[in-house]
Amino acid sequence: MPFDWMKIPYALLTLFIVFNFGMLLNALIQKIGARVGRRYGVPIWQNYADLIKNYGLRSSITHGVMYYLGPVFRLTGGVGLLLFVPTIYGSEMFSNLSFAGDLILALYFVFFGTLGMALGAGESGHPNAAIGITRGLSQVTAAELPFALAVFSVALQYQTFSITDIVAVQQAGFTSWTLFTNPLAVAAAMLSFLGSMMRPPFDVVLAPQEIPIGPPTEYHSSYLALMQTNRAIFPIAKIVLYMSLFFGGAASWPVFFLKVFAIYMVSVLVGVAFPRFRVEQSIRWFLIWAVPLGVLSIVLV
């Protein structure tokens, strides 16, 4: 099979756009969250400043090979996820590297970065890193389940695992979106979405406000910068998946920006309104409220 080398610059272009969008969007979200809490919040370019500062830091230590590779794994996961999914429907230019695999590849590649990250943080020997990871993993087993069910329900509905095909079916007006043709699946998936965005009430994994916990604990300077880069790309890549599966995808960049923002806002709206769950509480919550929806969506589709 001849490889179209033009795909590489196109993919890099997608990456560039998404990265900047993610940087700005993250800051915006932070700001919205702050305003709800009656604070002023960060300036919109704050993330760029942090990133440049972290890349510029000179002090730098390593605990070992896995520690060193952890952020690389992490960012590879984010970039890979983005590039395995076509970003803009109908555009050959922004279909990225989706020839390598379908929806299932995207679903499983999500774990690539998580795993590498967890290993890297583990090598630092910091107990808080390990505690954060155990919490995150515990929560993810329950939180991912409704999403997996919803994805399968959608695949059943359209009889395909190809993301492009799934988006194609939803192009006949917004009533053809999965949101309306399979509302149970979407409901299940959106509840799961809350769990995967690291925002309240499901953010005990990172617990950013109280104690330095979780993988970022021991990472600093360029390691942290790499992870911040990922922080800009990864959520967007994930939302692209949601958007394509449930909300009709995006046929152009403006629609893309709008939909991604709207979907992101779901988790923000919930997040600012609810206090935090403990891990076992959130596991029970997902199993009791979200999983039955997913099961129903599979049975009824």
Next chain:
Amino acid sequence: MVDISLIAMATGFVLILIGLYGALTNGNLLRMIVAFTVADAGVNLVLVSVGYMRGRTAPILDSAVPAAEAVARIIDPVPQALVLTAIVIGLGVTALMLAYAYRLYEAKGTLDIAKFSELKW
């Protein structure tokens, strides 16, 4: 008139029942052995009574009973033979039981069967 063999047979069965009853209700080794000899006697009596035929003579071929007439004149010889064997065997077993009882008494100083129950379960 009641057939003598029937009386003998009935007596035999009564003896057997007495013997078994005695063996099952007496805890003393010697009493049990005696009871079994009573039962043995009963069995032998039953054996003989089965082979008995009225008006015939003992199955001994001599001048009194020539061989040619034997079939019509003597009683069935087989039960007689069986009884003889059974008596001998019964004697043997009784002797063995008595020997056992002696050694058991030597070992424990008692003849109570219930005392010899170390082996169980």
Next chain:
Amino acid sequence: MVSALYILAAALGAAFLLGLLREERRGLAYGLTLAALGFMTWVSATWVWAFATTALPPVEIFTAGTPPPFAINLRMGMGEAALTLLVNLVGLASALYLKETLLQLGRRAMAVLLIAIMALAGLILTRDLFNLFVFMELMAISTAGLILLSADSRALGAGFKYLIVSQVVSVLLLIGIIFAYHVTGTLNIDGMAQAPALLATGIGAIAAFLILIALIAELKPFPANGWALDIYESAHPAYGAIFSAASGAAVIFAVDKVLPIGGAAWLPVATGVGIATFLFSNLLALPQTNDRRLLGYSSVGQIGLVLAVVGQRDVLGEAYGFIAFGLLVSNAVAKAGLFWLSGTIEQRGLTAWAVLRQRPLALFAFVTFLCVLVGLPPFPGFYAKWELARLLAGEGRMALLAAILLGTLIEAGYLFRWFGYAIKREPEAAAEGPRMQGAGLATGWNRALPIAAALVAAWGLGFLWGDLSGRGNLLLALPLLFALAFLVLDWLPAWVKNTLAIGGLTGFFLLTWQEYDPLRLIFAAIFLIGGSVILLASYETKGRRIGFYPSAMLMYAGLVMLIRATDAFGFFAAWELLTLGSYFLILRGKHSEPHALSYILFSLGGAFAILAGFALAGQGAVHLPLDGLAKVAEPLAPWVFVLLALGFMTKTASVGVHIWLPGAHAEAETDVSPMVSGILLKAGLYGFLVLLMSMGSQRLHGVELTHVLLWIGALSALVGNLMAVFQEDAKRLLAYSSIGQMGYALFGLALMNHLGWLMAIMFIINHYVYKSMLFLSVGGVAKRTGTRDMYRMGGLVKLMPLSFIAVLIGIIAISGVPPLSGFGGRWITYNALLDSEVRLPIVILFLAGPIAFLYLFRLIHTVFLGQLKDEHRRIKEAPFWIVLPQMIYVAVLLVVAVVPGLVLRHVDNYLDRFFPQGGLEWTGTVISSNYGYWNPISIMVIVGVIFATLFAWLLFVNRRAQPVKQFNIVFSGERPFRPETTHFAWNFFAPYRKALGFLTTPLATRFWEGITDLLHNAGDLVRRLYTGNGQTYAYHLLAFVVAVYLIRLGA
């Protein structure tokens, strides 16, 4: 040929001669005794030879020169010849064994022994009912005499109890005989059986009842057998051997002879009494702690089993002799051997048999006898049981078959528990002072010789029965011979044997690989090549490693024979062989005694289900080819399916019957764990594959059985994964993970579509590779650290980098994260699911999926990452031979990840013949299904390029990173210094336990423990029946007689 009468004459003559000898000439007396017994044996042997080699009809011997009914007659036929040979041989061997005792007690004891053997031979030979009575009384008297040989003073009481019972029996028998004679006019057994008058008259029927019940009472039927157990417990072991092997055989033959007198109505009685005795004896044997009493219960039970078979002779046809004799000689050889062995052991507890470990040959004899007794291949009982099951199922007597198999399972339970004690426990301290070589063991050539003879006889009879079975002799099967050869070669150093083993496995694969279809080829490759790779790790073990290679090769032989089997018999034989081999392997682990026991019990239970399933499917047909399963029709088919599936589930450790696996796999030796996990579990999946290939999907009461399997598979996946999360022991974690992985594979097979099967195959290959690899690396780590508890390790990545790499690659592969081969499995799984109509079990499967991340992360983190412990600072990488296979696996995983088509493509094509729809398309490097596509090479390249670019970028911006010491971390303003308090590892997923811990309630364990407790308690309760009072035993006998009479009346 010498007339059979000389057997009796020689014994009598010698006994009289002994009486003439002076008391001091003991040596001469002993020589005379041996000579007489030797002569008797020789006579029997010549007859056996004559009957076996020529078509000689049975020979009648008329004692008074006239035929019956005027004189007593004897008969010598094949059966009589074989049994007298058995009796005489046992007598001869026991006389040898009793050398010291007999020399000490003198000529009288010898005469009694001769009379006893003669009485038994007479019982077998005579055709006259009264003569039978005489021999029985002789047996009773001589038995009472021989019991006195024992040094155990309690034997006196036992002898007296026996005399009481025999008195009652003789009363019944004599009355029965005389009335039967009265009615029929004959004492000849055959004449009586042919006399129609006997059963027609009331007296005749009662007479027949009394005769038969008296004879059956001599067989020690439950519950009228307390006296026999007391004899077994207290008599001299050499007499125990005679009592079990010879007396039992003689009396059962007498019953078999006399049974026609009672007509066909007596057959069910014999069966009922026999099976009840078999079941209850085995049940009561469970709580026994005295070896000889345990053997006694087992003997009583085995004779009961033969009696049940005698009762089935109307349906067994030509195979009757093969089956009955098979069971009889199995019991005889094994019991004689075991009683003789017990005579060499000073203490009476079961654990005392641990002294046998000092004599490997004696241990081998012990295990041989146990296997003979349970009826495992290649011994006679195995063939007999197969034929019995086949014929019983053919007649629809499944309840009886079930009872027989249940009893056998219980028997296997206490016998293998005993073996476990012998292998693993320390013998009770016999005396103070240091243990010396040979302590607790009494030996001598005259004791060793009979045991050796029994050992040779066991294997010889196995060969003979294999020859007679007409099914291909297992002892001529090349793989089994190869395995048995290691028994002979066990004196060689381990590395030589290891090389031989690897050579044998690979050589066999190279010789035969073209004979397999692609599916079987995969299994063959895993078993043979995969086995060789794991064996590389065995080079690590130095010394001779006694017992390892025969066991391992036995397992491999079974596995190979399994995939080469074409008919049900071959399959089942292979199944039992591999079970046995793997049991011995598992038992080698340091603390594996209880786990090995539960393994063999579940496996045998499963094997018996398979046996019943095959028997049901065959419907009495002599040969059942495996693809003949397809022809089984309703309404049998679903039941066959259920039975076979149950059997296979025990091997794949599906949920419910999984509880043996964690302990068995975790406690096994380092190189054994991958064998029993990576390889052995596949046998169950192979079974499922064969089952589903031939029988497809079946419905029982409207329930789709494959649907049930789906649920079982999904639940196994969930339970296995969830349990793995909460383990502190690394090997237990891996073991539970296997339950989950096998659940996935079973799920795939049960989907019954093209991709489902492909998924199962993928799981089979992957599971072999990564589970073997992980078990080896964890085993290597455990070897270095001296513990398997993960929280006691930590930070080993720098010290054991190669093991770390293996685990890393392994967990990426298991979790299904691209780009490694596990992803292919997941991708096929999703497509297979989409292709099926199944919905709800998917939910369970999806729930199970991510849980794998939890335990995998735990494994790698708590062992290799985190804080290094002080005591581990100086440990080295795992030994070379343990690392080498791991590196091979890493390479294999990487290759399979890039070019999965190498293997899968052929299987995919081959599966078209079962499921023409829904295969994969292989275009270039892209693999596509009806629903999606996947390009493994692209994925690898893309991920590689992104990773490399980012890595290069990090290297560039972060080139001056300094390595720091262990505790250089930000830690709440303090500087941690103790790894124990800093390493977060114990109870790793505490919140998860809070949320979902209730799902790990050990319901299955409790259930099975409840069952075993119930059996034990029931046995313990029922055995109180045997109060030890001789009078009570007489009551039991009368109650038994009355009960049988009433039941017959009611029927």
